[in-house]
Amino acid sequence: MQPGFNIVKAGHIELLVTDLREGKKFYVDTLGFVVTESDKTHIYLRGLEDRHHHCLTLTQSGVPGVGHFAFRVANEADLKAIEKLVKSKGGFTKWVEAGDEKGQGRALLVQDQFGFPVEFYSKMASEEWMLQKFQNYRGAKVMRLDHFNIMLPDAASAYEWYVKSLGFGCTEVTETEGRKPVLWAAWLRRKHTCHDIALTTGKGPRVHHAGFTVSDRASIMDSADLLASSGYLESMERGPGRHGVSNAFFLYLRDPDGNRIELYTGDYISADPDWVPIRWKLNDPQRQTFWGAPTPASWFNEAMMVRSPRSGEFVGLTLPKIKDRPDYLLSAR
Amino acid sequence: MQPGFNIVKAGHIELLVTDLREGKKFYVDTLGFVVTESDKTHIYLRGLEDRHHHCLTLTQSGVPGVGHFAFRVANEADLKAIEKLVKSKGGFTKWVEAGDEKGQGRALLVQDQFGFPVEFYSKMASEEWMLQKFQNYRGAKVMRLDHFNIMLPDAASAYEWYVKSLGFGCTEVTETEGRKPVLWAAWLRRKHTCHDIALTTGKGPRVHHAGFTVSDRASIMDSADLLASSGYLESMERGPGRHGVSNAFFLYLRDPDGNRIELYTGDYISADPDWVPIRWKLNDPQRQTFWGAPTPASWFNEAMMVRSPRSGEFVGLTLPKIKDRPDYLLSAR
């Protein structure tokens, strides 16, 4: 592609949890993620459709949040090109040697110019495909990672970075109202789905959620039933419902540490090279939930802090210069 | 059965609408009820599973509300016995001659001691079964009427009437908290489902909603999508979701006049003669919605006025002596 390298897809995310046993109870025993490997401080998980080592890592930590999120690239040579590009924008980079992250080849860990800890990698160990081992299906029957949703003060700059520099396509956008609308959020993809990453205006840099695909709406309904009868009533923050943006069916969950994930299904194939972004207005009541149900304030107030690859500390937050939510929720800030 | 007559099931309901064309647009064109017959001031509707003339009548009226709701009885002779019983309790009765309500045989129209307009009938004209005419399935794919939910100040007295005098079985109850719990709501059945009628404490006599069965959860999701894209976004008051009580999947709708119906699916068979009622506490957050989503205040504030068979006027309302909603909503009264 144009950039001289080829980002393939959203690859995996590292969530920081304060109690690995509670994390296992939620993600494995209840939601049914497949355990590939674990040690004292990590559990490496994959979905039923995954053929590689992990799409979700739980890492024991004193404070919850996100260690890094990662994109898979087509070739190891792509990493060098990305290193150069990130540096040219003032980002921090460091190499992660093969095996330092279990199952993964040599990787480039970045703190990008917006403060996000982003990893790029090419090689990951192959693992058994569970897709047709229906006897092992459990819980939410999670198939795979689909996307990241990140929150930052200046979505327009991040849009430039992802689209112009990293070669993402844009499938949908949200704009503010008025005569001079500005970009408020964007859904960007490398693989042929609605998105690999969404950029949202808000206090940041924070990761809003990671979206995991399930097979169908029934799996999401079943997950709600299961969580409600497993002591995770409070984990269900929003949904089930139909999104306006992406047209997908969703259920947002908070893990025992408050980290947020989405169970997600039913978007579309976006392979067309001349895709014209779908445009939404921030205040459109059907934008977030097509059925009109208002989004809870917590959805705008809370997101996951990110840990800096440079300092090891959580990255400080900046407020956006434009409103960070629809008007009907401004009073709930 | 014990009472000397045999009420079979919830049979039909007459909803008063202020614009029959708007009613048709909502119930027929959008939700897909089957039109059996219509005239200038009525539309007689049935579901895809129905084999008789109507389960829902829309009647042109200056004011919305409920004309009557009706139970089917096994034999015409049952009507006499019910007449006697209603009179013994001080209720008003009158005979509706065969054909006065289209498609219906001779019927007994009652204003019961609580003020509700209730009809009892034995005969109704047979109509074509649409269950396997899938080419005619439309909209919400409504199968049949399932139940009425009525609101009145003294649910305990109505419970006595329905269970002791009319021979209903009780499948579930809601009680208030505290050391001396009182009956707050009850789900009562004649046919072998969760209920034919539910009694709820509130300002009354009013009809809270009529519940119509659809085949599965997918039909309810599809209905939400359909309503949201058909200009009926505001019609969706609550849901989709899973009930605690009844375990059914639901979506509550308000028609263009504010009359309330429920799309409902997935309760259980209650044929067992020794059924022990399931007991819920009023404040249990999973009672109304198993997934914990709070019920909107409108659900407690608003219900359908009923028209008196005696006077033709709407029946005046009385407040209950106990709280009419869970504590978390008391401030919304």
Place this chain on the structure above:
Amino acid sequence: MQPGFNIVKAGHIELLVTDLREGKKFYVDTLGFVVTESDKTHIYLRGLEDRHHHCLTLTQSGVPGVGHFAFRVANEADLKAIEKLVKSKGGFTKWVEAGDEKGQGRALLVQDQFGFPVEFYSKMASEEWMLQKFQNYRGAKVMRLDHFNIMLPDAASAYEWYVKSLGFGCTEVTETEGRKPVLWAAWLRRKHTCHDIALTTGKGPRVHHAGFTVSDRASIMDSADLLASSGYLESMERGPGRHGVSNAFFLYLRDPDGNRIELYTGDYISADPDWVPIRWKLNDPQRQTFWGAPTPASWFNEAMMVRSPRSGEFVGLTLPKIKDRPDYLLSAR
């Protein structure tokens, strides 16, 4: 009701299995029936919707087949009336004392005039309701027993017995073609569903299958996936598909001993007292499977032998005097 007693519903069935561990692997570990109790020679199972001790008993036996099938009656006094009636037709009766069958009160075990081992009982121990314990849902997520399907040479006589003497209602029938059609099969109910028992023409007395209800079509699809990946590929004899008769969605299974059960969902409510039976012709290609797929010959050739309550031996078989299958399968006899 007319007969002077009140049969409530199909209650439970005893299947004879040659290896209880294999039975447990199939019914419990794979299909997800709930174990209420077991001993060396029996496993007592119930569905997620059941509130009583068992709807399916597996009994260790040298030969597979059916020990008995059972109807629940409303009152213990009903058993006496049934005893008298059965004897009047030349049937064999004996009393089963409370607890002789685990969890069950005093019961009447019958060998009816057609040779079938039928039990009638009124009391059964209450058990925990699993319906909203979604964390325990497994496998096929079986809800409850729905019906028995029995095969015998003279369906018309059995129809007389069940409808006239035992008070069943008839929802659907199958008749032979031609100018003098004869009854070939009938679907009969006490509870308000399509059926509690179906009578089919064939070599008998044999039990063709027991039908168990699941919640929706998705559960049936999921069951097929699960069985296909659990080493039970050969267990799936017919389906998934839609029935013409009953309109239900189905999957027929053979357990490791060849005993046949049906996973079944989506029939209708049949409470109406004036229900006119739906009529089908034996050769109608949509009768058995609405989508037209032909039924395999094994479905007509094979059924479960029944053990005589009188002799303890399996009951000998008699051929019907009319054809036992649609014309397109006559050559496969």
Place this chain on the structure above:
Amino acid sequence: MQPGFNIVKAGHIELLVTDLREGKKFYVDTLGFVVTESDKTHIYLRGLEDRHHHCLTLTQSGVPGVGHFAFRVANEADLKAIEKLVKSKGGFTKWVEAGDEKGQGRALLVQDQFGFPVEFYSKMASEEWMLQKFQNYRGAKVMRLDHFNIMLPDAASAYEWYVKSLGFGCTEVTETEGRKPVLWAAWLRRKHTCHDIALTTGKGPRVHHAGFTVSDRASIMDSADLLASSGYLESMERGPGRHGVSNAFFLYLRDPDGNRIELYTGDYISADPDWVPIRWKLNDPQRQTFWGAPTPASWFNEAMMVRSPRSGEFVGLTLPKIKDRPDYLLSAR
């Protein structure tokens, strides 16, 4: 990509029908394809997810079959490179001017070295997105074209062509049994799904079917119900069921002319650059249908003839040198 051009996805197919009104009745009135445009001899159809002019063209013809199938390329310049490549292999090429096929820009029409009529195009007119116009959902609720399945005597050569020359990735293969297994079929993709084209061994060149995506399994069940009650019982050739290959849920249909399409849902995302093909053996009973149901002989015997872009005649057929079906069906040839 490597080839110097970029094929994006399976784009559209032209089916030849002998009666355009019958074609409209099947594809539009029953299956619910969206009509973009039509004239006396063509109907241009798209799915609910499509944002371009057509994915299916019905063309009036004296004989049924396939006019051409088409791949979308990223840039118009790609067409030149493909022209050169096709010619180098001895294929025939001709240019189709913009608008000669309605809604389409300049295109390259090819008869490839295997005899197939394949079109490559870059531009197609944008059309209204129906994805969230649920009020217009009808019939099978077809979303989009997914793939072509073609049959030819030498699948291995076609594999070389598509993978090495045209840059397709291979997701799954079927091989013959024995010590020297040979490639019998391959599933190849450009977009990130299981496939854009499948190559199958058989008498050819013929097109076996075109696969169209629906949203979920419920849509496929509903389609079977609908077809069965709309006079298209005979149209359902195979399914519904789960595929082994692709893991998708399917229903195969024959249109009134015998042209074959598949309703298809639920495969996986194949974006990984190091995808290792899933390998199946031809005789594996779960390969075609995961639930083990044997495929009907017609599925191997019948396929759609293709019309030569060079001569306008249907292309003559050649038999394969290896068996064209699993052993269990060899006797049905």
